[in-house]
Amino acid sequence: MNKDIKIEINHVSKVYDTDLVETHALKDINIKIYEGDYVSISGPSGGGKSTLLSIIGLLDEASGGELKIEGKDVTSLTQDQAAEVRNTKLGFIFQSFNLIEELSVYDNVALPLTYRTDGLAAEEIDKKVKECLEKVSLSHRLDHFPNQLSGGQQQRVAIARALAADPAILLVDEPTGNLDSTTGDQVMQLLEELNAQGTTICMVTHDSRYADMARTKYQLKDGVLQVEEEQLSEAV
Numbered sequence: 001m002n003k004d005i006k007i008e009i010n011h012v013s014k015v016y017d018t019d020l021v022e023t024h025a026l027k028d029i030n031i032k033i034y035e036g037d038y039v040s041i042s043g044p045s046g047g048g049k050s051t052l053l054s055i056i057g058l059l060d061e062a063s064g065g066e067l068k069i070e071g072k073d074v075t076s077l078t079q080d081q082a083a084e085v086r087n088t089k090l091g092f093i094f095q096s097f098n099l100i101e102e103l104s105v106y107d108n109v110a111l112p113l114t115y116r117t118d119g120l121a122a123e124e125i126d127k128k129v130k131e132c133l134e135k136v137s138l139s140h141r142l143d144h145f146p147n148q149l150s151g152g153q154q155q156r157v158a159i160a161r162a163l164a165a166d167p168a169i170l171l172v173d174e175p176t177g178n179l180d181s182t183t184g185d186q187v188m189q190l191l192e193e194l195n196a197q198g199t200t201i202c203m204v205t206h207d208s209r210y211a212d213m214a215r216t217k218y219q220l221k222d223g224v225l226q227v228e229e230e231q232l233s234e235a236v
């Protein structure tokens, strides 16, 4: 197989040390996520799923081990460097959409692009925003505000915003948690379509039905990662 490795994690551990108790949330995690893969991580509450996604997303630091994104070591970055990698390499989709209520659909998708230090021209941003909203079938809602949209539409705006940066990977945390089951199914179908078009996805979910839609399935229990079924990714 000659696919690029998007995410590589070697011997990652995480210990939360509070006054009363030391929690080993992640224990010697090893995983490679290849270009074009669709990875799901499921498992019981408290198993370490959010912790792992936060570490991959550079929102939290590991206690030990190594993390690479597209071959670049990102284990020990300054806060500014981590923010730059998050903005240019990682697309986030959360249960709670995290849209800015005061901004239109168009501006919500455009905003992260305007922060970039590689200075995208206004026309490039405009083209990208419209292209991504087209991908999630929301071209007819550019001037709407989040509170004028359904939950499923809001999540699709969040997906467009995540795609706009051409990220190395989409990091998806319980994407249907705030949606009814029909709308949730539609969002999952959209993620499948995006993956079929080449987007690499790593998704955390409680829902085994949705976890099964992924190509490579992991279980995380008591901080230990186990592969259930694997096609492209490789737990080493």
Ligand SMILES: Nc1ncnc2c1ncn2[C@@H]1O[C@H](COP(=O)(O)OP(=O)(O)OP(=O)(O)O)[C@@H](O)[C@H]1O
Pocket: 016, 017, 018, 023, 024, 025, 043, 044, 045, 046, 047, 048, 049, 050, 051, 052, 206
């Ligand atoms: N900030 C923190 N301080 C101390 N312990 C924490 C902290 N965050 C998480 N933990 C502990 O780390 C372990 C893993 O938590 P994590 O939230 O990653 O699990 P999870 O699989 O995402 O759970 P859920 O499915 O309920 O969201 C748990 O035992 C939790 O109590």
